[in-house]
Structures are given as structure tokens and as C-alpha cells.
Amino acid sequence: MSSTNTVNGGISHWYADDGLPTAREPLAGDTTADVCVVGGGYTGLWTAYYLKKAAPFLRITVLEQKFCGYGASGRNGGWLYNGIAGRDRYARLHGRDAAVRLQQAMNATVDEVIRAAAEERIDADIHHGGVLEVAYTPAQLARLKAFHEAELSYGETDRTLHGARETAERIRVAGAVGSSWTPHGARLHPVKLVKGLAAAVEALGVTIHESTPVTEIRPKHAVTPYGTVRAPYVLRCTEGFTAALKGQRRTWLPMNSSMIVTAPLPADVWDTIGWAGRETLGDMAHAYMYAQRTADDRIALGGRGVPYRFGSKTDTATNPGHTQPATIEALRELLTRFFPQLTGVRIDHAWSGVLGVPRDWCATVTLDRATGLGWAGGYVGSGVATANLAARTLRDLVQSDSGQSGPTDLLSLPWVNHRVRKWEPEPLRWLGVHGMYATYRAADRKELTSHTAEAPRRARLADRLSGRA
Numbered sequence: 438m439s440s441t442n443t444v445n446g447g448i449s450h451w452y453a454d455d456g457l458p459t460a461r462e463p464l465a466g467d468t469t470a471d472v473c474v475v476g477g478g479y480t481g482l483w484t485a486y487y488l489k490k491a492a493p494f495l496r497i498t499v500l501e502q503k504f505c506g507y508g509a510s511g512r513n514g515g516w517l518y519n520g521i522a523g524r525d526r527y528a529r530l531h532g533r534d535a536a537v538r539l540q541q542a543m544n545a546t547v548d549e550v551i552r553a554a555a556e557e558r559i560d561a562d563i564h565h566g567g568v569l570e571v572a573y574t575p576a577q578l579a580r581l582k583a584f585h586e587a588e589l590s591y592g593e594t595d596r597t598l599h600g601a602r603e604t605a606e607r608i609r610v611a612g613a614v615g616s617s618w619t620p621h622g623a624r625l626h627p628v629k630l631v632k633g634l635a636a637a638v639e640a641l642g643v644t645i646h647e648s649t650p651v652t653e654i655r656p657k658h659a660v661t662p663y664g665t666v667r668a669p670y671v672l673r674c675t676e677g678f679t680a681a682l683k684g685q686r687r688t689w690l691p692m693n694s695s696m697i698v699t700a701p702l703p704a705d706v707w708d709t710i711g712w713a714g715r716e717t718l719g720d721m722a723h724a725y726m727y728a729q730r731t732a733d734d735r736i737a738l739g740g741r742g743v744p745y746r747f748g749s750k751t752d753t754a755t756n757p758g759h760t761q762p763a764t765i766e767a768l769r770e771l772l773t774r775f776f777p778q779l780t781g782v783r784i785d786h787a788w789s790g791v792l793g794v795p796r797d798w799c800a801t802v803t804l805d806r807a808t809g810l811g812w813a814g815g816y817v818g819s820g821v822a823t824a825n826l827a828a829r830t831l832r833d834l835v836q837s838d839s840g841q842s843g844p845t846d847l848l849s850l851p852w853v854n855h856r857v858r859k860w861e862p863e864p865l866r867w868l869g870v871h872g873m874y875a876t877y878r879a880a881d882r883k884e885l886t887s888h889t890a891e892a893p894r895r896a897r898l899a900d901r902l903s904g905r906a
Contacts, residue, residue, distance in 0.1 A: 446759035450786035451628035476674035477501030478510035483828030502650035506631035512790030518622035522817035523799025531851035559633030568622030673812035677791030687859035691791035696739035723877035758788035804834035
């Protein structure tokens with residue numbers, strides 16, 4: 438079946454499902470604040486939320502270029518889970534114990550998001566079903582077992598390993614030979630969460646200005662076409678859109694990720710698939726996928742598609758979220774690779790968005806005490822939960838620096854104040870990223886026809902060259 442009836446772009450299915458938000462007023466001119474947060478996604482909104490809860494007297498202003506949740510926070514796969522980018526590197530740099538504490542903080546963050554959403558009465562279709570990651574080739578199974586053992590070594594003792602039969606009892610993925618399940622994950626509706634969070638932040642007394650693009654951040658200044666916000670602390674929470682800021686073109690690479698969502702599936706189809714636990718679903722491919730069973734019984738599935746646009750470009754102005762037809766078909770093929778009974782199923786919507794990737798693939802949270810400039814991001818696709826931990830850490834950094842509090846456990850985590858070199862200039866950046874993902878896809882294709890448990894050498898080489906290994 439062709440994709441001619443598929444809605445392509447329009448930001449995301451989540452907005453088609455829940456509706457675009459009512460516009461908030463742009464900045465009306467020069468003003469001042471105690472803290473200026475740049476970016477109205479999960480990181481920025483959670484940061485404003487926790488800061489205002491901790492210190493109600495603070496004057497906090499959030500500046501958002503479009504509307505809250507326009508970026509990855511309104512386009513992601515709805516995976517609230519405990520993965521964090523860079524953990525192994527942090528273990529090498531700071532020791533295993535430091536990385537274990539970081540992982541434990543991420544485990545707890547899943548519960549914190551669920552708790553905070555309940556406290557603020559945000560109905561985001563959250564279902565705490567955990568995360569199931571499957572293998573369907575010998576090489577994937579070898580990686581799955583190594584991955585499972587690594588997670589156990591970081592203290593995740595409640596994770597379980599399953600064979601083919603136990604995997605099928607959860608979700609009947611065609612050809613699945615094993616899986617690893619963790620309880621530290623939940624499915625949610627990304628837009629319902631970001632809308633509810635923005636409303637909660639406003640109710641606390643935080644000022645949010647939308648349609649207000651920040652063109653430059655410098656010490657104590659956030660510059661926009663409508664005026665400048667002056668504040669002792671200016672916090673950059675722009676994730677995949679960071680490259681648009683003056684001087685930040687090579688800071689974080691905006692990696693593209695694409696999604697499709699099916700029409701609602703009838704009960705008899707679900708009887709053949711299973712998935713009664715509504716776990717989030719991933720695999721062990723090099724170019725991995727991610728999926729969820731939505732509250733209205735669709736399958737939302739994502740993968741890399743076209744991984745990167747030349748010059749760190751993000752969206753088209755006329756149709757944000759537009760996805761290349763070839764990517765839609767590739768994701769459809771992946772869907773039917775997992776569930777052959779869905780061949781011919783209607784794909785209702787396809788969309789894309791960008792996520793932030795640092796050169797060393799490590800998520801970070803930082804405050805420069807000399808300038809008052811802070812930032813958090815580089816989540817490499819794990820931002821739904823990581824943004825919350827980053828926001829609470831930014832809160833602690835600001836409060837500690839301003840004398841409102843002392844050291845906290847979060848401030849001792851190894852990702853705090855981690856610095857990394859910039860990405861290469863173009864065209865090296867474009868060539869490197871596209872070459873890396875071409876290599877990963879070729880490795881995945883080879884593994885589908887190979888009976889060896891060893892990953893192709895090309896995939897291991899790509900890991901080393903990209904900085905992921």
C-alpha cells in the first residue's frame with residue numbers, strides 16, 4: 438500500500454491527536470528576570486518548574502521560538518525510560534561508582550516524572566509497563582546478552598532476560614529469539630505531557646513568551662528580535678535547535694529521527710500481536726527502532742530515516758516535521774518486519790524531528806559560575822526522562838551558585854560540567870554522519886542473512902569513528 442493517504446509533517450501525530458496549543462504572547466520589549474530559560478521544551482519547562490517550586494520568589498522567564506513543545510518534546514516516541522547517553526564514557530572518566538550513581542538517578546527519574554505528572558494532574562496517557570528490547574538475529578542476541586549483563590553491572594537488578602517463548606508471551610515480534618525487560622520505563626503521550634507541564638509552570642507564576650526566537654545568548658542577556666531579557670542566569674535548553682544560536686553551529690549536531698503511526702488496530706489484530714503490557718519496544722539493531730502501543734491502540738514506530746541535513750538545518754518553514762517518502766516506506770517495512778500481519782495497514786501520519794548529539798555522545802548539564810550561563814542537553818534520543826533529571830540538576834546548580842542551597846547529590850553526578858569539543862565543519866560533518874548510518878544499515882542488512890553471532894567489523898569501526906564507542 439502506498440503512503441499517498443498518509444499525513445506527512447504538520448509537526449507530529451501527537452498534535453493532530455491533541456490539537457495545537459493556544460498561542461502565548463511574544464516578548465513585548467526589554468525586560469529583566471532572575472532566571473531566563475531559553476527553550477520551551479521538556480528541559481526548559483521542567484527547569485522553570487523545579488526552580489519556581491524551590492524558590493517561589495524567583496522571577497523566571499521562558500522564551501520559546503515557536504510554541505512550547507514545538508521541537509523534540511512534541512515529536513518524540515513517548516519513551517519515558519532510564520537510558521542516558523554517555524554512561525560508559527563517564528564510567529571511564531570518573532569511575533564505575535560515579536556512573537552507577539548516574540544510572541540510579543535515571544532509574545528514579547522515571548518515577549519522578551510519573552509522580553510530578555500525577556501531582557499536577559497532567560493526564561499524559563502514562564502507562565508504566567517498562568521497556569522490552571528484542572533481538573531477532575544471532576548477532577543481535579549476542580549484543581542483547583552483553584547489554585543485559587552491562588545493565589546488571591550498573592545496579593539494575595530488577596531487569597530480566599527472556600528467551601523466545603517468554604518474549605512472545607509479552608509481544609509476538611516475528612522471529613524474536615530473546616529480549617531484555619526493565620521496569621524503569623513507561624509509555625506516554627508527549628504533547629499531553631508538554632502542554633500540561635507548560636500550564637503547570639504558568640500556574641506557578643512563571644512567564645512564558647512564545648513566538649520569540651532567541652538569536653544570541655551572552656552573559657546576563659538573551660537577545661530576541663522583540664527585545665532583550667537581562668538576567669543573572671541565562672539557561673540554554675534548546676537541545677536539537679542549539680545550532681541556530683549565534684556561535685553554536687557546531688556545539689550539538691541536530692540528528693534527525695522519523696516516525697510513523699498506524700490507524701487504530703482492532704482487537705482481533707491485537708490478539709495476534711499481544712502487547713497487553715503496553716511496554717515500550719526497541720531492538721538491538723545498529724540503526725535501532727523504537728515503538729509504543731498508544732492509548733487508542735495504534736502503533737507508533739520510529740527510526741533514523743535521513744539522519745542529518747547539511748549545515749545543521751532542522752525544519753522546513755512551510756511544513757515542519759515533513760518526512761521523505763523513502764523514509765516512510767522504510768519505517769513501514771520495519772513495522773511489517775516486526776508484525777507481518779500488518780502488511781497493508783493504513784499509516785495515518787509520518788513526521789520527523791531533531792535531537793541533540795554532542796561530539797562524544799554524552800548528555801551534559803552545566804553552569805558556568807563566571808558568566809551565569811548554563812545549559813543542558815545532548816540527550817541523543819533519551820530526552821523524555823533525561824530532561825527531567827537535567828532540569829533538577831540545573832535547579833541545584835543555580836541555587837548552589839546563588840547561595841540558596843548547598844551541595845546536593847545531583848551536583849556530584851559525573852555529567853555535571855562535562856565539556857566536549859565541537860563537531861567538525863561542513864562538509865566533514867555531513868559526510869561523517871551519513872557515512873556512519875550507511876555503515877550501520879549495511880551491517881543490519883548483513884546480520885539479517887548471516888548466522889554468526891559477531892557484529893560486522895564495519896559496525897564496530899563506525900562506533901569508534903563516530904565517538905560512540
